[in-house]
Amino acid sequence: MNRKWWQDKVAYQIYPKSFNDSNNDGIGDIPGIIEKLDYLKNLGVDIVWISPCYPSPFADQGYDISDYYNIHPVFGTLEDMDRLLAEAKKRNMYIILDLVVNHCSDEHEWFKKACQDPDGKYGNFFYIEDRKEGELPCNWRSYFGGSVWEPLPGHPDKQYLHVFHKKQPDLNWENPEVREEVYKNINWWLDRGVSGFRIDAIINIKKKLPFKDYPVDRSDGLSSIRYMLEDAEGVGEFLSEMRDRTFAPHNAFSVGEVFNEKDDELPDFIGDNGYFSSMFDFSTEVFGGSDKGWYDQAPITPDDYKKCCFNSQKRVSNVGFLSNIIENHDEPRGVCRYIPEGDLSLHSKKLLATVYFMLKGLPFIYQGQEIGMENLSFQSIDQIDDVSTIDQYHVALDAGFSEKEALACVSRYSRDNARTPVQWDSSVNAGFSEGTPWLPVNPNYTEINVASQINVPESLLSYYKKLIALRKDPVYKETIVYGELIPYLEDRHNLMAYYRKGEKTLLVLGNFQKETQTVKLPATYKKILLNNYAELRVIDGSVILDDYQAVILEL
Numbered sequence: 361m362n363r364k365w366w367q368d369k370v371a372y373q374i375y376p377k378s379f380n381d382s383n384n385d386g387i388g389d390i391p392g393i394i395e396k397l398d399y400l401k402n403l404g405v406d407i408v409w410i411s412p413c414y415p416s417p418f419a420d421q422g423y424d425i426s427d428y429y430n431i432h433p434v435f436g437t438l439e440d441m442d443r444l445l446a447e448a449k450k451r452n453m454y455i456i457l458d459l460v461v462n463h464c465s466d467e468h469e470w471f472k473k474a475c476q477d478p479d480g481k482y483g484n485f486f487y488i489e490d491r492k493e494g495e496l497p498c499n500w501r502s503y504f505g506g507s508v509w510e511p512l513p514g515h516p517d518k519q520y521l522h523v524f525h526k527k528q529p530d531l532n533w534e535n536p537e538v539r540e541e542v543y544k545n546i547n548w549w550l551d552r553g554v555s556g557f558r559i560d561a562i563i564n565i566k567k568k569l570p571f572k573d574y575p576v577d578r579s580d581g582l583s584s585i586r587y588m589l590e591d592a593e594g595v596g597e598f599l600s601e602m603r604d605r606t607f608a609p610h611n612a613f614s615v616g617e618v619f620n621e622k623d624d625e626l627p628d629f630i631g632d633n634g635y636f637s638s639m640f641d642f643s644t645e646v647f648g649g650s651d652k653g654w655y656d657q658a659p660i661t662p663d664d665y666k667k668c669c670f671n672s673q674k675r676v677s678n679v680g681f682l683s684n685i686i687e688n689h690d691e692p693r694g695v696c697r698y699i700p701e702g703d704l705s706l707h708s709k710k711l712l713a714t715v716y717f718m719l720k721g722l723p724f725i726y727q728g729q730e731i732g733m734e735n736l737s738f739q740s741i742d743q744i745d746d747v748s749t750i751d752q753y754h755v756a757l758d759a760g761f762s763e764k765e766a767l768a769c770v771s772r773y774s775r776d777n778a779r780t781p782v783q784w785d786s787s788v789n790a791g792f793s794e795g796t797p798w799l800p801v802n803p804n805y806t807e808i809n810v811a812s813q814i815n816v817p818e819s820l821l822s823y824y825k826k827l828i829a830l831r832k833d834p835v836y837k838e839t840i841v842y843g844e845l846i847p848y849l850e851d852r853h854n855l856m857a858y859y860r861k862g863e864k865t866l867l868v869l870g871n872f873q874k875e876t877q878t879v880k881l882p883a884t885y886k887k888i889l890l891n892n893y894a895e896l897r898v899i900d901g902s903v904i905l906d907d908y909q910a911v912i913l914e915l
């Protein structure tokens with residue numbers, strides 16, 4: 361594996377609508393991000409990924425872009441973005457943007473022109489098919505529910521394809537003109553000073569053509585896109601062309617949102633000359649998932665969590681670098697998902713932070729994760745903004761659940777859990793905004809907020825700071841960034857333990873339960889590098905780990 365500039369870094373995801381509102385209109389913005397750059401720098405963050413902040417009608421909260429060359433006025437201006445890039449650079453920080461090019465918005469001029477003249481140049485930017493009554497080109501279900509086909513506005517005899525929302529028409533990547541437009545845009549941003557991209561939903565760009573049906577898997581008579589994606593071949597041709605024309609010549613960082621890749625494809629995706637620098641490890645997020653919908657998703661136990669992480673580490677081994685997360689803007693809060701119900705505490709939050717952050721790969725922190733933000737407890741479906749959650753609520757109702765039960769199911773996985781405003785302090789609206797926030801602030805903000813943790817040595821925020829500092833410590837960096845990961849006592853129930861072996865040998869131990877647990881040490885330790893308790897009990901070469909105790913030892 362070749363060494364790259366970004367590998368020893370720490371990344372942080374900003375969901376701009378909910379990060380920090382500088383002008384009190386209830387929506388976070390770019391000047392608000394600039395205000396908090398010192399906070400991020402102080403935490404130790406290097407790379408900042410900002411979810412879409414381009415012009416958009418917000419049918420899918422910015423993942424429906426109507427202009428790839430501008431900033432949505434609610435977030436600021438291009439000048440604000442330039443200022444952010446300059447301010448980041450001053451602090452040796454790197455800004456990466458979200459590249460959303462499987463689809464654009466139906467309000468993008470390309471789609472408007474396609475509607476004006478479906479047989480013209482822009483008609484071929486999309487997948488447009490003739491429409492016959494009672495017949496669809498294929499039975500694929502869109503990710504947000506319903507058929508992927510929608511009548512083309514102004515042309516009742518035609519229809520277009522959208523694998524996400526109907527306001528997100530899919531771009532036709534088979535058309536070289538589309539690809540040229542995408543590369544032009546990427547290079548325009550890279551030349552402006554952006555350091556790279558997080559690449560949205562990218563596996564969907566390759567469709568299996570001609571359109572055909574796949575097995576029906578729900579009572580709606582439709583079929584999950586998953587089957588089509590497994591069948592489609594050749595995405596690599598598009599991805600390598602994109603790399604060669606954009607990221608590679610700029611030495612940019614790219615992280616793919618990749619699901620469903622096969623083991624033997626890993627070198628193509630993230631090997632030395634892979635399509636991307638890195639890709640997210642979603643193994644713990646997709647665990648227990650069901651084709652039926654969220655209501656049928658199985659909860660994940662600490663043993664499952666460990667197995668998923670170790671399995672990903674084994675798969676990737678020395679091929680490349682995974683990007684490790686416990687949450688993002690599409691997932692519930694990691695602490696509520698991976699810590700068993702009833703066990704949520706400062707100790708368990710620190711344990712989860714330790715065991716994921718010390719994995720081999722590039723750690724990403726999602727905004728608010730560093731202070732232990734938790735899921736929102738939804739009282740009614742009317743409180744929910746997210747299209748995906750609303751769809752899944754109906755999926756649960758259709759499956760026979762009561763309204764109350766359906767709400768309970770979707771609350772567990774709702775994307776809005778992670779989209780509530782960042783809790784900065786205990787003042788009104790958690791210091792996020794003096795206006796009315798676009799999504800409600802979690803009422804627990806009076807206890808969970810940045811101000812109450814920032815100068816408190818025992819806080820989760822201080823703990824994250826220590827984890828980051830350890831990754832950057834010149835003595836341990838080589839081992840933490842590049843050292844091998846070897847599981848320790850892999851089969852032990854509710855213990856997540858592994859070595860990181862490089863110049864040094866480190867041992868990470870996490871007691872993933874309330875009950876104490878005695879663990880034999882493989883050797884005496886030289887030093888305790890981090891401990892979420894004040895002490896570590898050692899008797900006869902064994903450590904006695906307390907309720908959710910996590911330690912990092914140098915052997």
Ligand code: TEU
Nearest residue numbers: 420423460503524560561689690748775
């Ligand atoms: O997500 C793509 C994706 O496949 C899933 O994360 C999916 O959207 C989610 O599980 C539905 O609940 C990306 C973005 O991260 C997401 O926010 C966008 O909605 C989506 O693409 C479309 O752009």
Ligand code: CA
Nearest residue numbers: 381383387389
């Ligand atoms: Ca604002």
